[in-house]
Amino acid sequence: MPELPEVEIIKLGLSSKLGGEAIKKVDILSLKSFLGEPNLLIGKKVLKIWRRAKILGINLSENLTILIHLKMSGQLILVPRAHSQRFVGGHPTEDMLGGLPNKSTRVVFEFDNDAKLYFNDQRRFGWIKLINSKQITADEFLTQLGPEPLGKSFHPKTLKENLLRHKGLPIKVALLDQTVVAGLGNIYASEACFNAKLDPQRKVDTLSDNELKRLYRGIRKALKDGISHGGSTRAHFVDSQGQKGYFLDYAFVYGLDKKACKVCKSIIKKLQLRGRGTYYCPNCQK
């Protein structure tokens, strides 16, 4: 599911509600979804919630950190106590927040204020990992990540250097390598190429400096637009309150094959690049 914008949306939603709360209980409904000793979490307070690429981090008291990767179908939904109370005795068929927990619920965190955080993950690709906060710098995946595209260490020059480690690869494929840029996924990689007016099949080493600058701007625009529309909901994504995101209503190419390009009216094409669906406008993107 989630790429950078979706995880950012979740981070913002959880940050405003979980700060200072202590964990009272952890229920693990799917063993492979939780790595670590859950009992260590009891009584620990939420200090800070952060995001790096598509990873969500929750810093707790006593040097504990929870790392969460939602992969393709993960959700993190926070249900405040007041909410569940309001519907006590209400209609049991009511689908408020999907009737949690549901068939996809893998882990449930309960807090001192009786709020519950549900980790749902239909495909079970996602995971929650408990580590010592000091070991974050030793986490292989985190340390190898490329620059945050919305951060200040990301420049056309760094994009160029990182892309050129993949000579001969199509740009859209290279953009999915998290060591090149951190946080792009299949939706925003296609959208970034459209924004840059670049054919996703173009080899990274054929880009001029001007085209690289367009790609740099195109990446940032796609991600910012994603965040401002609450993320992309294809099938699974919901924010921390269970609400969908509407970026795909504003997308230029993703999921729009055989439709008319919003800019030039040409027909959007779909092809497979490294087995991933890739959408582009053959007229706008060269």
Place this chain on the structure above:
DNA sequence: TGCCCCCTGCAG
């Protein structure tokens, strides 16, 4: 670097 795999469900 490319392919298969993890898993579940839905659309065609």
Place this chain on the structure above:
DNA sequence: CTGCAGGGGGCA
């Protein structure tokens, strides 16, 4: 039934 889905790890 087959193919496909916001990701990425392991293997040759």
